[in-house]
Amino acid sequence: MAARKTATDKGFGDQRYRALVGILVATRKALGWSQDGLANKLGRHQQFVSRYELGERRLDAVEFVDVARALGLDPAILITNVPD
DSSP, rough: OOOOOOTTTTTTTTTHHHHHHHHHHHHHHHOOOHHHHHOOOOOOSSHHHHHHTTTTTOOHHHHHHHHHHHHOHHHHHHTTOOOO
16 A cells, blocks of 8 residues: 655645645634535535645645635735745
């Protein structure tokens, strides 16, 4: 059996990416939304939200925009303010 890949193995270790996901997670929690609630708003399964929050999958650009907007965030502002 192959060893399970970690977030670092898949390129999730980039601080900038993790910072963006951290903002998405913190915003979801601040809104009092469950993963399931956000997933329903996105028309996705709860596992979709869980996997990107845990670093088991990476959001592509379109998915990032969809999640940010569902949370009431401006994705352009988030990207513009990514730390160096």
